[in-house]
Amino acid sequence: MAADTEPKKIIIDTDPGIDDAMAIFLALQSPEVEVIGLTTIFGNVYTTLATRNALHLLEVAGRTDIPVAEGSHVTLTNGTKLRIADFVHGADGLGNQNFPPPKGKPIEESAASFLVHQAKVNPGKVTVVALGPLTNIALAIQLDPEFANNIGQIVLLGGAFAVNGNVNPAAEANTFGDPDAADVVFTSGADVLAVGINVTHQVVLTESDREKLASSNGKFAQYLNKILDVYFSYHQEAYNIKGVYLHDPTVVLAAVDPKLVTCIEGIARVQTSGITRGITIFYNKQKRFAEMNEWSNKPTVKVAVTVDAPRVMKLVMDRLVDS
Numbered sequence: 035m036a037a038d039t040e041p042k043k044i045i046i047d048t049d050p051g052i053d054d055a056m057a058i059f060l061a062l063q064s065p066e067v068e069v070i071g072l073t074t075i076f077g078n079v080y081t082t083l084a085t086r087n088a089l090h091l092l093e094v095a096g097r098t099d100i101p102v103a104e105g106s107h108v109t110l111t112n113g114t115k116l117r118i119a120d121f122v123h124g125a126d127g128l129g130n131q132n133f134p135p136p137k138g139k140p141i142e143e144s145a146a147s148f149l150v151h152q153a154k155v156n157p158g159k160v161t162v163v164a165l166g167p168l169t170n171i172a173l174a175i176q177l178d179p180e181f182a183n184n185i186g187q188i189v190l191l192g193g194a195f196a197v198n199g200n201v202n203p204a205a206e207a208n209t210f211g212d213p214d215a216a217d218v219v220f221t222s223g224a225d226v227l228a229v230g231i232n233v234t235h236q237v238v239l240t241e242s243d244r245e246k247l248a249s250s251n252g253k254f255a256q257y258l259n260k261i262l263d264v265y266f267s268y269h270q271e272a273y274n275i276k277g278v279y280l281h282d283p284t285v286v287l288a289a290v291d292p293k294l295v296t297c298i299e300g301i302a303r304v305q306t307s308g309i310t311r312g313i314t315i316f317y318n319k320q321k322r323f324a325e326m327n328e329w330s331n332k333p334t335v336k337v338a339v340t341v342d343a344p345r346v347m348k349l350v351m352d353r354l355v356d357s
């Protein structure tokens with residue numbers, strides 16, 4: 035295979051999660067990428083359950099060759115009072131389906147250490163697709179000063195750029211889940227593409243899309259159709275819509291094909307305390323401020339501002355319906 039057609043190596047850092055399940059299956063169905071590992075984190079569920087669900091999803095997909103490395107059980111600042119979104123995904127994180135426990139086990143290595151090692155052996159060639167709070171990525175940055183350089187790109191679901199959050203008017207769930215970690219990642223100097231809910235809220239799976247999943251015989255389509263009930267109910271109740279936001283699948287596809295989104299570049303910081311804890315504030319560098327501030331001299335990140343939602347939806351459906 036020619037070097038430029040080799041699939042992009044990706045590690046998915048995940049807190050599965052209904053939209054995570056969809057994103058993982060989508061990545062496994064995408065020839066442009068090779069999933070070289072899953073790392074787990076709290077968010078939609080606690081980390082222990084995230085690991086169990088990650089192993090389970092790989093078993094459903096018949097991809098137990100992919101290693102799962104368990105991530106942190108606490109925030110970057112050792113916080114144990116975690117905000118878990120079980121009201122969005124069900125108590126089991128996967129739509130209350132009572133799936134049997136997985137047979138497999140996570141590898142011995144921690145998520146942060148796995149990230150550091152994979153980036154080191156393939157410098158510039160590994161993309162992290164981060165779908166939960168950014169604790170593991172921040173730990174990797176702290177563990178190895180070269181990590182931010184060695185990692186190819188970090189494509190993350192996080193932030194609510196110039197829009198309301200989904201935890202409260204200020205904060206999106208992943209930046210709220212570990213704001214200190216998010217701020218470390220945003221200011222690390224790594225090649226970061228942040229996809230916030232200002233973008234993912236434009237990608238909606240409708241009831242008619244779900245009917246297509248339901249009438250497909252594909253194993254992923256059947257599985258996803260089952261677990262989507264809880265996610266639909268939540269969106270109906272919280273947003274009064276008959277559809278669901280495809281946060282995580284959009285982020286995976288942004289890693290698969292960066293042309294699906296357009297971005298702006300600037301400095302993003304995350305508030306770590308107070309009533310706006312978890313808020314993301316982006317500085318577009320248009321004004322030269324007279325005084326130094328908390329954004330001065332920090333490395334830039336890319337922030338997604340538009341998405342080709344019809345194209346994203348077509349890819350989601352094409353790759354998941356007849357699978």
Ligand SMILES: O=c1[nH]cnc2c1ncn2[C@@H]1O[C@H](CO)[C@@H](O)[C@H]1O
Pocket residue numbers: 051053078119122165191200201206207208231272281282
């Ligand atoms: O209202 C919400 N509260 C908490 N988490 C949510 C909510 N809506 C969606 N998500 C979850 O958080 C990530 C996007 O911010 C997604 O993983 C999504 O499933």
